[in-house]
Structure formats: C-alpha cells, structure tokens
Amino acid sequence: MSYVLRRVGQAVLVLALAYTAAYLLLAALPGDAVVARYGSPELGLTPEQIEAIRESLGADQPLFVQYVRSIAGFLTGDFGYSVASGAAVSDLIATALPPTLTLAALGLALAVFLAVTIAFTATYGAGGVLRRVFRGIPPLFVSLPVFWIGIILIQIFSFRLGLVPVIGADPVQALILPVVTLAIPIAAPLSQVLMRSIDEVREQPFVAVVRARGASTSWLLWRNVARNALLPTLTMAGLLFGELVGGAVVTETVFARAGIGQLTAQAVANRDTPVLLAVVVISTVAFVGINLIVDLLFPMLDARLRAGSRRRGAGGAGDAGPATDAAAAERAVDELVDATVGPSAGATPAPAATPAPAVVARGGNR
Secondary structure (H helix, E strand, C coil): CHHHHHHHHHHHHHHHHHHHHHHHHHHCCCCCHHHHHHCCCCCCCCHHHHHHHHHHHCCCCCHHHHHHHHHHHHHCCCCCECCCCCCEHHHHHHHHHHHHHHHHHHHHHHHHHHHHHHHHHHHHCCCHHHHHHHHCHHHHHHCCCHHHHHHHHHHHHHHHCCCCCCCCCCCCHHHHHHHHHHHHHHHHHHHHHHHHHHHHHHCCHHHHHHHHCCCCHHHHHHHHHHHHHHHHHHHHHHHCHHHHHHHHHHHHHHCCCCCHHHHHHHHHHHCCHHHHHHHHHHHHHHHHHHHHHHHHHHHHHCHHHHHHHHHHHHHHHCCCCHHHHHHHHHHHHHHHHHHHCCCCCCCCCCCCCCCCCCCCCCCCCC
16 A cells, blocks of 8 residues: 555656646746737737736736646646637647547557567567568667658658658558558567567576477467566556657647647647647646556556565565575565466476485494
C-alpha cells in the first residue's frame, strides 16, 4: 500500500509541476492573443470594446490570479473558452479527442506487433544473414522523421500505386497510412529494448537449466525468455507515450486529419492559451497515468519485486538475523523459478543424484 501511495503522490506532483511550467511558458510568450484576434482593423472594434473582451475572458487580471482561477477551473472540469473562436474548450476537446485516441491506439498496437516481430526474428531467426538484417532495421526506423515517413507513404501508396485514396477515402482507408506513419518511429526503440532484453535473458542461469531439461526453442522463447524480456519493454512503452502524442500531432497535420493535432496546430498559430493549456494537461494526465499503471503492474509481473517488497516489510518489523535473510532469499528464488521455469518445462526431469557415501570418522577402535 505504501508503494501505491508513493507512486500516486509522485504522479500528482508531476502533474502540478507540468501544469505550472506550461502556464508560465505560455504566459511568457510575446504578444497578446486578444489583440491578435480582435485588434484587426477589418473588425472595426474600438479599444474600449477590446478591453471589454479582455475583461470577459479574465485576461486583465494579474498573472497569479489567472493561474489560481485556471487551476480551479481545471479541477472542476471547466477549461474556459477559446480566444480564437469563443467556443468552450471542453467542447473542442471532446470533438477532437476520439479521432486522436483511435489513431494513437491503432498506431501503438501496430508498433508493438512490429517490435515483437523484429526482435524475435533478429534473435531467433533462421539464418545469420536474416538476423543481421533485422537487427539493422531499428536504427533505420529511428532515423526517419514522422513527417517524412508520411510524405513518402502518400507519394508511393496514394499517388504512384493508387492503393490508398487521398480524397474520398472511407474511414478505414483514411486510417491506414496515418497508423503506419505513427507506428514506425514507435516500433524502433521498442524493438531495440526488446532485442537487448532477450539477449540478456538468454544468458541467465535459469535459461540454461530449462535448455538442459530438453525444452524446445519455442517453449524456451515463449514460456521463459519472452516473459522476462517484456518487462523492460513495458517500461519503454510507457515512456514512449509522449512520442506517441507528438507523432499524432505531426501525423494529423500531414494527413489533414481532424483531431488533437490539428487543434493544437491551430491554437499555436492563434496563440490560443486556454486550448493549449487544456491539450498540455490532457497529454500530461494520460502520460502520467499510463506510467503509473506500468509502475503498479511491475510488482505483479515480476516475482523478484514482490519478494523484495516483502523482505523490506519484514525488515521494518525487526531484524531476525542471517537465518531470516537466507529464508527470504530462498523464497525469492523459489518464486522466480515458479514464475519463469514453472513446475514443468515439457521435458523429462533429470534423474536424482546418487547419495554420496558416508565418511567413516577415524578414531576410537583401531
């Protein structure tokens, strides 16, 4: 319980710091959004009318007052009103969020599939040439910018081959190229971490034990190696959510898709601070929430962490000496073997060792 409370407290602190930093950075930008939007001579507004607009939006208040009011509004679900359009920011977010969530979810699913395929082929491929080729794919994917991938995919599959229409596409066709564009940069670091983890897990002693029992390569990969190698990859997937959001913004701009990306681009162009703050807060909440879930899942997936937390809890109650430490270590090893090797690995167990002959002590009768 203390672990959960500590992680939740850290998440709340990160949210507060991220919101404060975003608010101060947006407030430090030069210019005035109200003047930029309503100060055009074509509108014919007088300075008094512009000042009245500023008062209605609360832009005439001191910075600290605006900051406190914005925090109170966000806590109650009131994101304010857009300076550019006058619409409620919550309505704009509610309209733009579902397409972005669909794109991000499909892109992440495809990225995980590509990463697993690349990593397993690069480590357990049929030939050395094939493995080397697949090990060279992640560095190539990492070096490709998101907007460049989108432009190349449009040129090849839409303009040259005509497989995916750009104009008049149905909802499924309109998602194909954006999802691929978003998945490629995400799959690269995931596959790199997964390959490195597989290489490290293959060198662990328990893998040699399972292999010595006669387990097949597929059993060894899916039941033992993959389960342990996926843990660092899970952490990397949580950390890559920020890149997923940034890639979604660029992808929606390249493919002219309605969503959070297009809304953000318009808000930056119009210096629409309420909309930008809402986007930053929603992205931060999603990022922190996903990483919090990953942190809370780790003790459930890794028996070593569960055993370590129990040892720390027992240590808090008092020091029972080396015997207690040895028993705790033995329990940790048993849990690790049960979680990785299992009671049966699909092979015949090794025969029991022959007992060593007793040593006759010399002395006494001669």
